[in-house]
Amino acid sequence: MTLDYNVTTQRTLYNLFNQKIAAYPEIIPSGYLWHEGYSTAGVQAIPSDSTAYPHREQNHLLVFFSEIPEGSNLADAAEAWAVENRKLWNEGQPERQPQTYVNYAQGKDYETLESIYGYEPWRLEKLRSLKAKYDPTNRFRFFEPVVLKNGTAY
Structure with missing residues (x-):
């Protein structure tokens, strides 16, 4: 649609x-x-x-x-x-x-x-897994970031 x-x-x-x-x-x-x-x-x-x-x-x-x-x-x-x-x-x-x-x-x-x-829940989970893989130190967190826990991506 x-x-x-x-x-x-x-x-x-x-x-x-x-x-x-x-x-x-x-x-x-x-x-x-x-x-x-x-x-x-x-x-x-x-x-x-x-x-x-x-x-x-x-x-x-x-x-x-x-x-x-x-x-x-x-x-x-x-x-x-x-x-x-x-x-x-x-x-x-x-x-x-x-x-x-x-x-x-x-x-x-x-x-x-x-x-x-x-x-879709899977979509945000996919983003979180990509975030964990490509930005494990959370350097790209400025504008509307994918949520992190304790400074690490999840």
Whole structure:
């Protein structure tokens, strides 16, 4: 199954963007980026169950960004907007589980390792075994790392 944009959701997000910018003009350096420029054909040519790489059915990525002016009190409003965006995006395709592209993750509570690396238990175990094999000293642990115990990969 490949996943495509939900046009109704796209329109809802667009309208929400206009409403929020009208309400909070100080955060005009905000926006959505819809990505589809990566090689979906190449990614989808590899059977999903043959690799630890997750979410091969994805055709598009969405990221919301907001720049909060220094000294403003708009961080909570921007965070609430981000949560609303995510909710709308996920409700637009209710048959899919929430997914987070690792490069867009923010370390929020709702960004589980499964949403980033795949919901199949074997997939995360495969990543952990690769981590143990190729990075036993845990040097590559910076952004959304595969979880380690006692400083060693498992």
